[in-house]
Amino acid sequence: MTARILDGKQVAKRISEETARQARELKERTGVVPGLGVILVGDDPASISYVTAKERACAVLGFHSSECRLPATATQAELLKAIHQFNNDPAIHGILVQLPLPRQIDEHAAIEAINPDKDVDGFTPVNVGRMLIGQPCFLPCTPHGIIKLLIASGIETKGQHAVVVGRSNIVGKPVAHLLMRKAPGGNATVTVCHTATPDLAEFTRQADILIVATGRPRTVTGAMIKSGAAVIDVGVNRVPDETAAKGYRLVGDVEFESACEVAGSLTPVPGGVGPLTIAMLMCNTLEAAQRSLNK
Ligand code: GUN
Numbered sequence: 001m002t003a004r005i006l007d008g009k010q011v012a013k014r015i016s017e018e019t020a021r022q023a024r025e026l027k028e029r030t031g032v033v034p035g036l037g038v039i040l041v042g043d044d045p046a047s048i049s050y051v052t053a054k055e056r057a058c059a060v061l062g063f064h065s066s067e068c069r070l071p072a073t074a075t076q077a078e079l080l081k082a083i084h085q086f087n088n089d090p091a092i093h094g095i096l097v098q099l100p101l102p103r104q105i106d107e108h109a110a111i112e113a114i115n116p117d118k119d120v121d122g123f124t125p126v127n128v129g130r131m132l133i134g135q136p137c138f139l140p141c142t143p144h145g146i147i148k149l150l151i152a153s154g155i156e157t158k159g160q161h162a163v164v165v166g167r168s169n170i171v172g173k174p175v176a177h178l179l180m181r182k183a184p185g186g187n188a189t190v191t192v193c194h195t196a197t198p199d200l201a202e203f204t205r206q207a208d209i210l211i212v213a214t215g216r217p218r219t220v221t222g223a224m225i226k227s228g229a230a231v232i233d234v235g236v237n238r239v240p241d242e243t244a245a246k247g248y249r250l251v252g253d254v255e256f257e258s259a260c261e262v263a264g265s266l267t268p269v270p271g272g273v274g275p276l277t278i279a280m281l282m283c284n285t286l287e288a289a290q291r292s293l294n295k
Contacts, residue, residue: 001227003259003266011152012145012275019282020061026290027062034289035064036120036281037086039097041079041105042072046238047098054096057278063285064091072102079105080113087115093292094120094285099170117291120284123169132177138284143175145276146211146232147185153265155209155230158187163207165220165253167194171213171234179209200224210263212253222258231263234273 026032036058040051051067058065066089068082079101086095095118101107116126122140130137150157162179166172172192179188193203201224204210212220213234225231235253252269259266267273 001262001264003231003261003263006149006153006230006232006265006267006272008145008149008267008272009275011149012279014152015148015276015279016057016061016282019279019286023061023063023286023289026286030293032289032293033062033064033091034094034285035066035089035092036094036096036285037066037068037089037092037118039068039070039079039082039086039095041070041074041098042102044100046236047100051096051098053274054278054281057282058285061282063282066092074102074105076105076109079110083110083113087113087118090292092118093288094118094281096121096281117295118288120281120288122174122284128169128174131174134181138287139178139280140170140174141280141284142171142213142234142273142277143178145273145280146175146234147178148280149232149267149273149276150209150230151185153230155265157185157209160188160208161191161206162188162209162211163191163193163203164211164213165193165200165204166211166213166215166234167192168213171211175211175213179211214253216253217251218255219253220259221255222260222262225259225262227262228264229262231259231266232273233259233267233269236269236274 038051055065086092095114111123114124116124119127122138127137164172164176176190176192180190204224205226207229209230211232217237233252233254237251238248239251241249250270
């Protein structure tokens with residue numbers, strides 16, 4: 001079997017076209033232009049490239065964006081001040097604090113400082129709580145993008161066994177919830193595996209839908225995949241490559257070549273989940289702008 005490659009770029013493009021259309025309509029009707037405030041602390045190259053991609057998406061969609069860059073040595077107080085400035089800026093509807101943050105920063109306290117109405121990442125305790133009990137909220141972008149991709153690709157989740165590898169707050173935990181909830185792209189039976197799972201392959205081989213989000217290349221190889229399974233690779237890892245212009249190439253958490261032989265469908269890296277994360281961030285920012293009118 002050669003897996004069908006799930007084109008995240010194509011699905012993200014369709015979602016973004018609809019977001020752009022709604023943003024134009026909002027502007028014509030009310031004069032409001034959705035605005036995203038981006039905070040980047042430090043100079044981690046991967047974080048810089050993610051933030052750049054998010055700002056570029058704002059420009060393409062005609063959104064306003066404002067960047068606050070703080071040095072790697074920034075204090076908690078400096079970061080909280082930047083968050084409060086965006087909280088109080090009426091032109092900013094969504095706030096994104098790029099993670100991870102340097103060690104001296106208390107990440108939980110930083111996230112809690114974001115006004116939940118501007119929390120377009122869906123990371124604040126208020127939005128996570130609302131998500132878990134099924135109230136309206138901002139859904140976290142990568143997990144929501146994964147669900148959108150499954151739906152757009154015609155991959156049935158209802159009654160299927162979904163196995164999530166990884167238990168991060170950004171991907172593993174929320175995507176497990178979205179897969180199990182009573183909603184389109186949900187209704188799956190979900191197993192979550194992590195670093196303390198003794199025999200990972202025993203679980204991954206049972207997956208009809210396998211979501212891999214560990215941040216570790218080759219976490220899953222073809223031998224660990226059930227024939228015909230849908231495999232969603234969330235990893236973005238830089239590995240040294242002298243033949244590449246930048247001196248590195250991007251690989252996921254799944255060994256692409258061997259997975260391709262066994263899986264029914266598979267996301268590539270890059271071009272799989274990544275574009276959907278950005279598309280969902282833009283959706284949330286538009287929604288935050290729309291909601292701000294009802295205040
Ligand atoms: N770091 C990795 N993924 C994300 C994300 O979706 N949002 C933020 N803010 N930081 C991240």
